[in-house]
Amino acid sequence: MGKKSRVKTQKSGTGATAAVSPKEMMNLISELLQKCSSAAPSPGKEWEEYVQIRALVEKIRKKQKGMSVSFEGTREDFFSELMTWGAECGASCDGFEISNFADEGYGLKAARDIKVGLFLSYMSNTSFFYLGPLYSQDRILQAMGNVTLALHLLCERANPSSPWLPYIKTLPADYDTPLYFEEEEVHHLLATQAIQDVLSQYKNTARQYAYFYKVIQTHPNASKLPLKDAFTFDDYRWAVSSVMTRQNQIPTADGSRVTLALIPLWDMCNHTNGLITTGYNLEDDRCECVALKDYKEGEQIYIFYGTRSNAEFVIHNGFFFEDNAHDRVKIKLGVSKSERLYAMKAEVLARAGIPASSIFTLHCSEPPISAQLLAFLRVFCMTEEELRDYLVGDHAINKIFTLGNTEFPVSWENEIKLWTFLETRAALLLKTYKTSSEEDRSMLEKPDLSLHSRIAIKLRLAEKEILERAVSCCRAKRLHFQKQLDEGAPLPLYEESDIALLENADAKLPIILRKLEEDDESVQEEMNLAQIKPDAACVDSSKMPVLNGECKDLNGTQEDPPGGDHIKNMALVTQDAKKWQGT
Template sequence: MGRKLQAKHISKKRNVGKETNKFQLQKRKELAVLTDKVLKLTSVFRTTGNTLKSWDHHLEIDTIIKEIINIENALYPKEPSVERKEKLDKYLIWLRDNGALFQGVEISEFEGYDMGLKATKDFNEDSLILTVPGKVMLSEKDAIESELSSFINVDPVLKNMRNITLALYLLLERSKSESFWKPYIDVLPEKYNTVLYFTAEELAELKPSPVLESSLKLYRSISRQYAYFYNKIQTVDMPVLKSLRDVFTFDNYRWAASTVMTRQNNIQLADGTMTAFIPLWDMCNHEQGKITTEYSEERDRSECFALRNFKAGEQIFIYYGARPNCDLFLHNGFVYPDNPNDSLSLALGISSGDAARSTRLALLSKLGLSHLTYFQLYRGEAPVSAELLAFIRIFNMNQEELSKWSNAGVPGELVSWDEGSSAAVGGELERRAHGYLLTRCKLIRAAYKDTETPPDNAHRINIKLLKQCEVQILDGAIKYLEKFLEQLPATHK
């Protein structure tokens, strides 16, 4: 009797196993169909500058991606995660054991920043704060020298895009319980504030910011990369790809891509540059200042010097470089309100119905500007970029002015602000050009609506900050243009 019961138990186990395999096979077939749809959708679309079309296209992609995430969550259920701070001790031991030096520095949590580095002693400006040896940096060089090299050598995307190579290698190392970089990977954030994690509702709140179009483009690009590599990983017979099959999900790929976007560094070497992660140093948050980190090829280490004087107990900041908030928002997941390098993109072009279109384009071409579709307004006292200045002048020329400037060789005065150039352009044209830009800025400014509802998460806080910064740029430009027009000589009115 006992044997019969045992046989029934074994039979039941086999049936459960068969049902599980059948479920997984069915779900993988569904994934193959869905990823093929994403690949086709993202391949045929071309950016037209029409935000409404881009938005409708995004919703199509987003709907499929949600289905993909649901299936992958069912196929690969996630294990309960351990909080980052509980893994810090092992991480710091790993860093010290491998030669990192950071006396007087500790990892701490800061309101509004999540984690960062805190000084436990005073540091004077330009003094050495920490050094990170090349050994612990996870780089494209490591990827090329790993088992992933067999795929890198035959894949056209990986051959030309270092950041994607680094993302795939990060996923590969994350899947290994014995990875050398496990202590580093374990303390990376589980999620990021990049637009890859925004809901459609949150993205819609970006309107009328030009960053909406850039966000949709980035989401579309990452979705396409995911679909492309999913197909390769599931179908190409290569050992390294087989080891990625159970870890390459959309959620994991956007995590890896976001890690690269927020943490990658281009290290300058004698024979070129190398893209890499720099552990510990990459926990430093941004502050306006100067670049104070350099790589010593002789010592094979990254050296970080104090941006300014830091007192014990203060957060240690570094300067990420001269980048506008649109870039920080898209690729780093934050906005820096007091950003002197901030700018706003204006989409401008010559209408196909303009009778003088070819002449205007030829004149723009002489200045190397015919390919531009976006022009910058800057924060500060001189908000109109040289390229934008030339465009508004050429755009507002009458036939006589177009003929004159078309026969003038390379019309360098059109990109210049000095009095001589302005006199050469002529007060009437200056009035039309700057009046046109003033009207354009006022129309764009009017599209920004204040919302009474306070933001309820980090994504919405960043959206609100970004739009506030854009409004400040527009307000500054409007004030500048009004003053410019007022100061034009009365004889030109």
């Protein structure tokens, strides 16, 4: 993914030294580290802490002005060199070229007609940008692969003889992630579900910078690093954003585990809805990509980044995707332990493989809830008699299979209660926003609105629209089931033979246990990359790709994507949308 470069015309390795003493700078850095390492603020004080941290960072940035390393010229000046270098490294570059696509920035353009599923390109392992030797020198770095990759990127950028310079020179000079937002632009995200992650991302980045600044300046093993004389916050923010928007997990040489890497040229592809059509070929040790659809010569080539919400795209990639088929908002629900029927409800939920308290999602599509959320709400709203029926009644075990199936209501009253509850909950979430949807749409019509403000307001509006559609859907469902009850409509009867339609042929478990539709990225936000240890079976299997560091079926199936004969062993998801780790 690319955007126009606003790189400064400053030669690599040069820069005017700011008039600040090392002691003064170290004092500011120590103050920043202390502020970012203090206890978490009390609820409602997160914004105040963010403003304080930002003020310290801006003071440091002002004193570091002119100290960052950059290159003469613009990104596009180095694209031809990148293509030549990529070919020399073994990449297949004859099917595409780099082009500017206006609002989408730089991307790849088809150099000839390409049919869906046909082999599009491959990138040899020799062109990949790895963690590098720093990885083995610090235990903290070993536990934070993405941070290590960012520091390695900075070291190579400062090295005039780096073999990766043809690639590094083509990276954007800055990004549109929230790390680059002005304070008033971040303010537009208040009350959105993204705000906590945005504030945490900034705090973590500031803390990491302060920590590594002190390490680089004081640790004897860091004396030879090219960063010792110039390591600014802007440098680190750039490296963090470069890695955050581009990192991918690939297998190690022996295929026993995964590691992080940047994949030149391929990472120029922009996102669209679709399927993952890129994988890693262990036999030939290269990343391979097939066409997502038919492309005419001159059309932009897209890939699918994964089933991410727009909040994740904004936070980790710096863009809002208008036609996101996987957009969603989170909703936290749970059965109160103080409730009289808690034990019974928890037991029914446990038999269905659903926790008594969890984060679910409301989707932009119809229906807005998944089978898992429907099952939870049905149990949540059950009477004692209904709970007993699902615990010890006739065919109680088999009835668990029907909890997530819309065709088998528990009762008309249960359906009315659950849709009334969800309608009320979604309406309450809408009231937490400080502006209305109409006000947001009016703001977006302003021609002088900054790009970052526009991104933030679009995200805020998208969340509201999902909630508004959920309220409307819930109301319609509630009225429908109320009508069924008023008219005395017979409840669809559960038949023993119906279980064949609901169960999996290989396992006596409810569908909702094995096909949880709650979008893995949002449920496991705190996953630390250092904890990822995929089984050997996952790494070796040609039909079990690694998706964001987890062994999962691709799109919930065991089938290869179009052109799957070319995609062996692993599927890659570009621009890994995980939370930037803290130290």
